[in-house]
Amino acid sequence: MAHHRIALNMKGVPYKTIWVDYCDIEPLSLKLDAPPSTTRAGAPLYTLPLIQDPSTGATVVDSFAIAKYLDATYPGGITLVPEGTDAFQTMFIDVLPSLLTQHLLLLHITRIAPSLNPHSEDYFRRAREMHFGNPLAEIAPVSTHEALWKQAFEGFSHVHGWLNANGECKVFFMGHKPSWADVALVSVLAWLRIYNGRESREWKELMTADEGRWARLWGAMEKYVHRDGGEALP
Amino acid sequence: MAHHRIALNMKGVPYKTIWVDYCDIEPLSLKLDAPPSTTRAGAPLYTLPLIQDPSTGATVVDSFAIAKYLDATYPGGITLVPEGTDAFQTMFIDVLPSLLTQHLLLLHITRIAPSLNPHSEDYFRRAREMHFGNPLAEIAPVSTHEALWKQAFEGFSHVHGWLNANGECKVFFMGHKPSWADVALVSVLAWLRIYNGRESREWKELMTADEGRWARLWGAMEKYVHRDGGEALP
Structure with a gap:
């Protein structure tokens, strides 16, 4: 997403x-x-x-x-990068792959390819196979999925630990107002939901993890995650 | 520091x-x-x-x-943790060891011990030897120092990359005002200067690195780094 x-x-x-x-x-x-x-x-x-x-x-x-x-x-409404936070937001985007998204990319990689149209699927497949030096199906075989999911899950918990510094009842990275870091987190959640579905074990586990933090963030941000024309996610 | x-x-x-x-x-x-x-x-x-x-x-x-x-x-003057940045500041402190301070700790470890008083030196020595499973002198032998310094140097450059998101002429992590992240960075600089001295190759290299970023940060923050009674660093 x-x-x-x-x-x-x-x-x-x-x-x-x-x-x-x-x-x-x-x-x-x-x-x-x-x-x-x-x-x-x-x-x-x-x-x-x-x-x-x-x-x-x-x-x-x-x-x-x-x-x-x-x-x-468009200065009205939500400020995506509040003044003085450019470096902080950039740092968060930079550390997110090693914590979370590289594990999820591997976990979803065989599901991403066929979701693209044929031209893009071919490009995606060749680029990833060149990067990893393996056929797409062998980059992250099913036997590795449990470990990858565990690593991603620990990544979420690690971010939860940082967010706890905000104190109780704060939904967003900067407390009461959403910003760019929340966009990054919610796009990870949306991605996970698109490739696994709302009834999946992964989605359900995440929605009850970390004292309900991700369920609260999703609840607050889902309205921004619709596709063109307001279509809801699966 | x-x-x-x-x-x-x-x-x-x-x-x-x-x-x-x-x-x-x-x-x-x-x-x-x-x-x-x-x-x-x-x-x-x-x-x-x-x-x-x-x-x-x-x-x-x-x-x-x-x-x-x-x-x-004491709400007057500098705000150390500006509203909404608790999680960001916490994240920065959390990622700093793997980027910077773990390499510098190893580089300085044999110099730290004798700078403590005898009781503390003994405690420091035993705790570190237990943690690393090696006598203090063998934790980071001189042959590793060049690589450790290079890793620390790359860590500074990595942080410099984040700070570039603030645009030109911004000295501090949050732009024009110092905050907790700058305290953390400047205490690393002070630590490096205490154990190497202002005439050392390490200090001189750092002061000209990353487009002069660390020289500017030190220039702006040195006045807060004095010891009790305003004594300047070596």
Whole structure:
């Protein structure tokens, strides 16, 4: 579940999603005059998400930059990156893979590929197989799933420990107000729910874990996680 | 260099330091009716730092709790833990050892022991030897120092990367105002300077690294790092 769409929903900014195959990202970026977000082996690398705002003419690439753009351009309502927290929010996004998302990526990897359209599935499969040096089905065989789920579960508990510093009854990373760190956490929850379903053991375990913290966060943020047109998650 | 003394200096709260040997921490805590900060093997564990505030009668244990107490009791001036940042500050303190301080602890370990008084040196030596399962001199032999310094140096650069999210000309973790995360970073800098000296290769390398970030942070915070009575560091 993409951060930038949750952010747009939190901001209440209407938008239309256009799905782009991996191989079309560079041509589209060049057509829209969007800058590369980074480089790979010295060459410019064009990435999604990318937003184009018809009300200002701006094209913005990279989900954190999009969040900052939305705060600056649509200052009403929720502030995604409250003043003075840029480095903290960046740090959290940086540590999240080793704590949580790398375990969940492996756990879901064989389910992600067939959920893409054929062009993108092929690209995803080849890129991951090159990265891990293994056929997709062998990157994380079923025998590893229990351990991966345990590691992800411990990652959630670790974050719960940090959030306990806020004291009782605080739902969000910054206490009473949602911010970018909550977008990141809720997109992990949404991702887990999409690939496992609300009736799965994984979802049920998480919703009762860590003194109900994730159930409360989901309850507060689910309304921002709908797809285009307000469609609810499975 | 202890976080709580930098915090007291930032708050401008006058204080007197009493040095306590490891073996005297528990009896002193019991005498002052100070709570244990945690447990070890089921038994209460009494730790330093501990402050006793004669103006309120409060006894507070644990450096983060001391910071929160100082903000609540002396709200003027610098706020150590700005509202909404408790979890972020806690996360930073939690990730700092794996990035930075565990490498520096090993690098300095044979220099720390003889800087303590004999009772504490003996306790420190035994505790570390038990933890690492090696005589103190063999925990991090000189042949490992170059690699340890490189790891610490990379840890600083990693934090620099997060701080770059604040944009240009921002000295502190939260931008224009110092907070608890800066206390943690500056106490690492002070520690490094105490054990290496201002003329050391390590200090000079760090002061020119990462686009001068650490030199600027030290410049802004050095005034809070003096010892009792305003004595400057070596």
